[in-house]
Amino acid sequence: MPPDNKNSMTQDRLLKSAEMLFAQKGYDAVSVREITNAAKCNLAAVNYHFGNKKTLYLSVFRERWMPRAQRIRACFEENLAGCGDTSPASVIQSLAEALIKGPLTDKERLCHFQLMIREITNPTEAFEIVTEETMKPSFEGLGQLLQPYLHESIDEERALLNILSIFSMVLYFNFARLPVSKIIGHAYDQPFKDRLVQHIVDFSLSGLPVRENAK
Amino acid sequence: MPPDNKNSMTQDRLLKSAEMLFAQKGYDAVSVREITNAAKCNLAAVNYHFGNKKTLYLSVFRERWMPRAQRIRACFEENLAGCGDTSPASVIQSLAEALIKGPLTDKERLCHFQLMIREITNPTEAFEIVTEETMKPSFEGLGQLLQPYLHESIDEERALLNILSIFSMVLYFNFARLPVSKIIGHAYDQPFKDRLVQHIVDFSLSGLPVRENAK
DNA sequence: TTGACATTCAAACGTTCGTTTGATACAGAC
DNA sequence: GTCTGTATCAAACGAACGTTTGAATGTCAA
Numbered sequence: 476m477p478p479d480n481k482n483s484m485t486q487d488r489l490l491k492s493a494e495m496l497f498a499q500k501g502y503d504a505v506s507v508r509e510i511t512n513a514a515k516c517n518l519a520a521v522n523y524h525f526g527n528k529k530t531l532y533l534s535v536f537r538e539r540w541m542p543r544a545q546r547i548r549a550c551f552e553e554n555l556a557g558c559g560d561t562s563p564a565s566v567i568q569s570l571a572e573a574l575i576k577g578p579l580t581d582k583e584r585l586c587h588f589q590l591m592i593r594e595i596t597n598p599t600e601a602f603e604i605v606t607e608e609t610m611k612p613s614f615e616g617l618g619q620l621l622q623p624y625l626h627e628s629i630d631e632e633r634a635l636l637n638i639l640s641i642f643s644m645v646l647y648f649n650f651a652r653l654p655v656s657k658i659i660g661h662a663y664d665q666p667f668k669d670r671l672v673q674h675i676v677d678f679s680l681s682g683l684p685v686r687e688n689a690k
Numbered sequence: 691m692p693p694d695n696k697n698s699m700t701q702d703r704l705l706k707s708a709e710m711l712f713a714q715k716g717y718d719a720v721s722v723r724e725i726t727n728a729a730k731c732n733l734a735a736v737n738y739h740f741g742n743k744k745t746l747y748l749s750v751f752r753e754r755w756m757p758r759a760q761r762i763r764a765c766f767e768e769n770l771a772g773c774g775d776t777s778p779a780s781v782i783q784s785l786a787e788a789l790i791k792g793p794l795t796d797k798e799r800l801c802h803f804q805l806m807i808r809e810i811t812n813p814t815e816a817f818e819i820v821t822e823e824t825m826k827p828s829f830e831g832l833g834q835l836l837q838p839y840l841h842e843s844i845d846e847e848r849a850l851l852n853i854l855s856i857f858s859m860v861l862y863f864n865f866a867r868l869p870v871s872k873i874i875g876h877a878y879d880q881p882f883k884d885r886l887v888q889h890i891v892d893f894s895l896s897g898l899p900v901r902e903n904a905k
Numbered sequence: 906t907t908g909a910c911a912t913t914c915a916a917a918c919g920t921t922c923g924t925t926t927g928a929t930a931c932a933g934a935c
Numbered sequence: 936g937t938c939t940g941t942a943t944c945a946a947a948c949g950a951a952c953g954t955t956t957g958a959a960t961g962t963c964a965a
Contacts (some may be wrong), residue, residue, distance in 0.1 A: 636885075644858045678851075
């Protein structure tokens with residue numbers, strides 16, 4: 476039997492380096508040599524531990540992306556439990572905080588959403604993990620939470636579109652930091668992220684802050 | 691002097707094929723051979739007409755993406771002129787229709803937003819074209835249109851966040867068709883796009899359709 | 906100490922990449 | 936006809952790619 480320490484150390488370093496590079500540059504723009512250099516191991520290690528580059532990419536989603544998605548979900552549920560109720564305001568506040576401030580470091584969060592976006596624009600086998608095992612269950616859960624509070628006339632599609640819209644904002648403000656920073660004129664610091672959460676909650680609950688007599 | 695017809699015909703075919711392939715697969719996943727095969731011309735044509743692959747990619751943005759962004763903008767302005775006023779409802783309706791139904795074919799629109807997303811996640815020199823020459827001016831124009839109607843307490847950053855939020859929805863519902871289709875359970879047909887525009891307008895103006903006594 | 910096994914490594918594999926080359930075809934100017 | 940410049944082409948270039956190989960290294964059971 477191999478020393479499980481050394482074995483998994485190289486595997487873990489590979490997964491870590493691969494995840495960061497895939498997130499930053501995308502699958503095709505990253506070479507196996509680049510990954511193994513970053514992980515400080517031999518070129519052949521990828522094929523020895525994961526078979527090939529594609530399986531390494533899939534392993535990144537299985538071993539690193541999925542657990543993180545679950546951590547975010549757990550954080551949302553903790554936030555909501557702390558609210559004491561399941562009103563739309565509480566739900567959205569808990570969701571926005573879990574996704575934008577949440578349990579992840581800033582680097583992790585950026586990495587997480589970049590991988591997600593790349594999988595949406597270039598779907599591979601990992602797309603199923605992202606949609607079927609993560610997004611879909613989450614959205615169904617949110618739908619059940621919000622449904623009792625929505626207008627009776629709202630059908631299921633409209634309810635889902637509302638949740639997708641909230642999600643689109645969170646996703647966008649996470650992965651499109653560059654253009655957002657360019658447009659608002661400053662970086663993503665902590666106070667701004669606080670204001671961002673507040674904005675998403677406000678906008679989701681009331682839409683544009685229009686004066687009453689101007690609607 | 692060469693026959694300007696034949697000259698520009700090959701160039702145009704290259705730009706057309708390159709745009710579609712770059713949008714579908716991303717810069718690194720598309721080879722020059724793939725592009726020249728699609729354009730039915732010789733491999734060396736890319737280097738003869740554009741110098742190299744990277745310049746071809748930039749030319750796609752300059753020669754095809756920018757004009758299309760301008761067509762969308764013109765459509766928005768026509769829509770708004772047809773409304774007779776510049777109320778937030780009219781502005782948002784005109785914007786959502788220009789972006790989601792608009793002057794483009796479905797294929798063009800998908801291509802347009804895919805290129806945009808790719809440039810946001812993998813910024814190159816074309817990123818400046820997308821942000822500085824297109825997004826920023828548009829958002830400033832929208833800000834000036836909406837400002838008079840917003841609450842006096844709303845500062846510039848909050849006003850921009852509102853516009854960015856509307857934009858995030860439009861962008862998301864355009865480029866993330868796959869997961870959206872998976873979640874709502876059907877394809878992007880014309881009636882759905884109508885409902886989508888309506889939803890974006892409603893959501894932007896009022897947020898979640900919550901019952902009054904439940905807010 | 907020996908043998909079996911897991912892991913690492915340098916080197917090479919064949920393929921595909923972006924780019925270059927030199928020949929060829931063909932237009933209009935003189 | 937000859938010359939000039941543009942456009943296309945097949946063929947080849949060196950570099951980088953993902954993957955494979957076989958030897959070397961280290962660890963533990965027997």
